[in-house]
């Protein structure tokens with residue numbers, strides 16, 4: 001049975017690998033986190049750090065030659081039972097996807113079928129999981145469109161995807177994700193392609209909807225300013241691993257991992273006008289040729305011989321950190337463990 005204290009999602013030691021001709025790519029390497037009901041977690045990192053593969057691993061969307069090779073993925077939906085997502089049959093997992101866990105992609109056309117009217121798609125999405133009449137499903141669809149700020153929802157249900165603007169199309173995809181009141185939504189950079197005003201509206205709506213319905217949200221993004229405003233907690237990924245993790249206010253205001261500090265410093269909004277943009281020196285390492293020990297050592301000003309060992313993820317000052325040389329907090333900020 002679920003209990004109030006049980007996280008809606010618990011991920012422990014997740015490893016996802018791709019067997020390629022050049023060798024084993026460890027796309028997700030020993031990733032752990034948990035999310036409470038109604039909580040929003042930002043999953044951030046540079047391109048290729050393993051954010052999307054972490055999200056896809058949770059819902060069984062890793063295609064060969066990729067494979068989830070280790071880890072525990074436990075979902076505790078409102079319905080009461082606790083689901084071990086790795087042990088579910090393909091059919092049972094299909095029953096979870098789009099129902100208890102929904103996914104929103106950067107491109108809404110990954111969700112929408114261009115040749116079908118919106119009502120056909122939304123009614124089908126409800127009835128795939130619930131025995132309700134078409135009329136009830138249509139009402140649910142209209143209510144979901146209204147929730148994401150689409151005016152005249154009954155009329156808009158009769159339109160095709162190409163009759164919506166980019167921002168409205170993404171709202172429709174979000175409405176489809178919300179249809180069955182999921183316990184968890186995984187959103188993979190859904191507002192990156194939208195202009196800032198529309199992005200701001202959608203972010204505020206998503207935040208409000210998650211708070212109101214108790215739906216947990218994993219927001220995958222490389223944009224720290226979005227995560228700072230939206231999320232409660234943040235997990236920072238580098239080369240397939242989580243390097244820093246904790247409450248947004250701790251991690252983004254007082255970063256202790258040199259990579260998190262570099263990411264924050266290189267955000268364009270943080271850089272003074274007229275000066276060259278700051279960058280993290282060097283390149284993300286190839287996942288096929290990771291150095292022994294800390295994957296960030298070649299780009300880190302604090303690295304020394306000890307970094308050739310594998311840094312463990314340890315609890316420190318209200319967060320979890322994978323670094324032998326954590327940046328000190330100003331003395332006034334020190335928090336007891």
Ligand SMILES: Nc1ncnc2c1ncn2[C@@H]1O[C@H](COP(=O)(O)OP(=O)(O)OP(=O)(O)O)[C@@H](O)[C@H]1O
Pocket residue numbers: 018020025027045046047048049050051052053054065066222287
């Ligand atoms: N089909 C594949 N074959 C081999 N390796 C793959 C494959 N798909 C993904 N990978 C590996 O998985 C790693 C993580 O990819 P992922 O898409 O999760 O990164 P990401 O952090 O979401 O990046 P982005 O922000 O660009 O989407 C990549 O660096 C790549 O090496």
